[in-house]
Amino acid sequence: MEYNPKLLEKKWQDIWSKNSVYKSYNKVEGKENYYVLEMFAYPSGNLHVGHLKNYTIGDAIARYKKMRGFNVLHPFGWDSFGLPAENAAISNNTHPSIWTKKNIAEMRNQLKAMGFSYDWDREIETYKAEYYKFNQKFFIDMYKKGLVYKKKSYVNWCPDCHTVLANEQVEQGKCWRHGKTDVIQKELSQWYFKITDYAEELLQDLELLKDGWPSEVLAMQKNWIGKSTGAEIDFKLADYDKTISVFTTRPDTLYGVTYCVIAPEHPLVNDLVLKNSPELKDEIDSMLNEDKISRESDDKEKIGIFSGLYVIHPLTNEKIKLYIANYVLMSYGSGAVMAVAAHDERDYKFAKKYNLEIKEVIKPDKELEMPYTGAGHLINSSEFDGMKNSQAKKEIVKKLEKLGLGRKKVNYRLHDWLISRQRYWGTPIPVLYDEDGNIYLEEEKNLPVLQADDIEFTGQGNPIETSKKYKNVILPNGKKGYRETDTMDTFVDSSWYYLRYLDPKNEKEPFKKEDANSFTPVSQYIGGIEHAVMHLLYARFIHKALRDMNYLDTDEPFKRLLTQGMVLSYSYYSKEKRAYLFSKDVEVKNNIAYDKETGEELVSKLEKMSKSKNNGVNPIDIVDEFGADAARLFILFAAPPEQELEWSSNGVQGAYRFINRLVLLFDKSLEFAKKGEINLNNRSEFDTELQRKLHQTIKKVIESMEDNFHFNTAIAALMELLNVMSKYFNDVIEAKNETQESAKIWYEALLNMILMLAPFTPHIADELLGELKEDISFNKDFPKYDEELTKEDTVNLVVQVNGKLRDTIKLKLGFSEEVAKEHALNSENIKRFTDGKEIVKIIYVKDKLVNIVIR
Structure with missing residues (x-):
């Protein structure tokens, strides 16, 4: 068998898609629900492998939990409103939806190339009316409950652009667009969500999360609530x-x-x-x-x-x-x-x-x-x-x-959530005004309030203000009025999206209460610690508000939170060109980086992957060269999930070599393997050793996964198992030293090795399972271990002379004190120290050591 990941992975992705393997259900009789979710993705363009760490972790968890017997929900979608799309529309004279659709298509293809087990039938895109109409419904419900109000506040204002700027658009006190105009503070009437009504509950309920959330995140939220x-x-x-x-x-x-x-x-x-x-x-x-x-x-x-x-x-x-x-x-x-x-x-x-x-x-x-x-x-x-x-x-x-x-x-310290944005690309706020400025809520039968379709992106002011068709309305009382032109903060979209995944095609309700109650709090949430305060706090608030409006009964949105560490790679800066160079344009000699074109010595630094620093690695390039499985394996093995990971092409090559070793071993030994019930009494010492290592590995992998998903130690255990399997192949299969149980034990080892690898490297796992005439990994149970088979039947007996370690002897369990002393005295290493010396006494500690005292 030739390991060609590019062909093999495309083959299995097509099979999974054609057979709807990853279709999920809100209820499966006899199975406990398990909801694994990575934080919402913003469709900014191409992903780099820094983004993929988050999704790879989530996919490994989803696959593992499915194989452990849970009814797993693992969806994906796009947090697709926001400032970058509007800026792109202004720069390129296009509509934000065109930019957004294009980016979503590109990023979706990248994710699919990695073989992630998303149920794409549940995909959501927040810029679509079928999603944001429920933002508007919640706004109306919260207004009626006293959780929405309007008041004057100061905002960043550019006098040249005649528009409000977000904090990130203010650069050293100047407007980001032209860098010459001082940004001022202007008092405007703004919409707020009354999150302060929940300040004490948000603080007290951190206690509910102490066993599932990182202590740093809990501390940050506590300090933010203040x-x-x-x-x-x-x-x-x-x-x-x-x-x-x-x-x-x-x-x-x-x-x-x-x-x-x-x-x-x-x-x-x-x-x-x-x-x-x-x-x-x-x-x-x-x-x-x-x-x-x-x-x-x-x-x-x-x-x-x-x-x-x-x-x-x-x-x-x-x-x-x-x-x-x-x-x-x-x-x-x-x-x-x-x-x-x-x-x-x-x-x-x-x-x-x-x-x-x-x-x-x-x-x-x-x-x-x-x-x-x-x-x-x-x-x-x-x-x-x-x-x-x-x-x-x-x-x-x-x-x-x-x-x-x-x-x-x-x-x-917590203050109310300002949701007003004087921009186009967001959820329209469902509010009308009469000529005296009195507020009228949009009637629910008119939802969604659709975005204006006749606007101009000039970069001057709020684009919605250019639409008379959108602004001018007739009020329910028949009088002339006008529509609110502010849109909602995009944090509103991401504060409840995990609930929409439960029923994304429902046109009448945002989700069903029974589904929300059975799937929340989310079993495992995964994302960056940079969202520790804003997103996570807003989601907790909205969840509690929805509870109090009878949409659901649970108190918190996310039960467990894993904050993954950043992926680092080298960035190279040219002082001459005043720019960051792509790594392909850089040559490294003796740990010094040079511009290939000019020979200039570059400033190099290990930093977080970033498109702005040209140090992001496109996952498609990695997939083309080494395969998605190798990339996934390296990401999970190189560091614990919560720690930083230094990207290394050598590391990916190492992961590829490990997979290739397994494939070669499988290919050479497939005919030898035979499925069948194993008679433990007929095993050789080689058989026993392999089976013991296999069951020890199953136990280690399960313990590593259950203990906060320590993928790196799980994979390390599998690498050790492969070494033992390779030795068994040489000593038994190649040497024709088998027993009648050897073929069955080898089948057990191959099958369980592949199943344990499946959450990390699903493509090659399903390929090898096919060769064994087994079902795909997503439909298989995760291996189980027999505690008795994990136990060692030998012990390493430490032998000391006058208290100093001089030898270690392996003995079969059950040996007597006399046997231990005899083996110790007859050891060639020990004789070098005891020959010609008087043995004063021999101290024995059961199953642990023999200390020979001489003079």
Whole structure:
């Protein structure tokens, strides 16, 4: 048999497709459901092998679980709305759907070439109306439940393009399109999902996931939700009938407040500050237009201005200056803070910069430099002087509550989910307005609200605004109105897609409740840790909201999560060409990379595979040269799934050689193998050794797969088994040293070796199973081991002389102490140390060692 993976793999992919081998069912009598899912794919163009690690892991799990007797669901689809498609439409003067369809077709072909076991009948594409109409249905249901609202907020705005920019479109404060225009913050009316209503449940239910999710992801979600327990304290605005409420975790420092600060986005800035002091507008706008992420950074310079207003301290009645500063954001608490410079790092830096009063109210047990943020006892705090600050937190809040100026408060860093996008390529928001701006929900009988079909992609503003046909409507009451032109954030699409796979052709319902209850939480979810917060948190929120709207009964979307490590490869940068070169244009000599064309020495670096750095490897190239099975085997063997993997063509060649060795061994010995029941009493020592190794390997592979899918150790065990099988072939089959059981034991070894490899290398597995006249691997059970056959019947007895290891002797189990001592004394290695010496005593530890003491 000649191993030609290119022909063999195409043959089996056609057979699998023609016979609908991977068709899945929502219920199979007598089988437990198992849902394995890789994170949604964005159709960006060609895949590289960095992407394939995720899908290869998922496919190996799906195949293994199917062979272990589960009813496996393993679907695939496309997260196909989003910014890149719209940008491509603007750049190429085409429609986003054309770009999207083309990319999906290319990537689907790449995936099929890898032989993944997806049920393609369940494929979904979120840009199609049959999918996004249910986004609109959920929006309407959530609005009615009070989980959707609209409010004004600040967004990135390009004055030249007249459009809102996503954070990733802002490059060093400039618009990505032309790099000359400063991006500003503009206040627009935006739609929000009220995820904060679920903040406590999202936090508490992390406990349900602790045995199935990586601890790093749980920690990231916990920190993102950011629960803080403290107090909300009211500072009345001097000379005005207004109050500013601040949240603090340190009410014990209240007497140390020397000024207060509000965010430049705070409503009070427009309502009062700028009316009184319009000359402050430029400075306030400058703070507003700073990057929000850097504003929160500890090392960011603290910038502020005096607002001209004062607040009244709730306990001392002192007038305190009110500042506006860049280090306070509206996204946390109320957008206002009480500043205690003596006991807070940021407040201290700000106070030193603007020469503001610093008042110490917590005294540490020993003198320390300010700001002091630890424990101690209160000073300069009226009747609370001398009290431990931990106790003072409670007592000061009690006093505030009696005065009606404060209260206990739990705060969350998590803020509501802004879903508005001023772009075309997304789900239309099903909302209408009358001429006075009053909101009307689209009637459900009119869903889906289809995308506008008469738009222009000019790069100027929201394309939907160019469509009068889309915008202008007649309201249910017969009056003229207009349609919402914002579209939904694409995270909405990916927050429930795992449920749509359950019934993707259903036109009336997004999915059936009974299916959702039986398949969620998803048994095994696989994807990158970069989605630990946004996608996973949004999916958890939407799942709980759907539960509360009676779509399903389960509490969480994903039971187990595997975050796969990145695939790394070398990138090569040319300083002369100011660009990254493809590896085919690079020559490496003595570990130094050169440009083949110019001879220039290149900067080389091992980095994450990326199209932008030209270091991605096209899987089709690998398939053409070595085959999909070799690529899959290397990806799974080279590193544990959660760790980084360095891509290596030598490694793929090694995987190919392993498969080829198996094929050659199979081909040479196929006629010898005979199927039949094995009589254990008629085995030779060679037979016993092979069968023991086989059952030990089955046990090891199962344990590796069940223990968080350690594919690398499973494959290593199979490689060891192949070595033992090769030795058996030489010692028994080639040497014609067989017993009447040898042919049956060899058949057992070949069959089970192939079945164990099948989740990793399905094409060659099915080819070899065909040669054995067996059914394809997807229809077979995974091998089982006999515990008795895994046990060793020999032991390696350690022999020491005066406590030093001098030999190891293999003995059959059941030997006596006398036999052990006799073999030890007669060992040629031991005689070199004992001849001519007096043996004082011999120490024996049962089945473990013999220590001969001499002098």
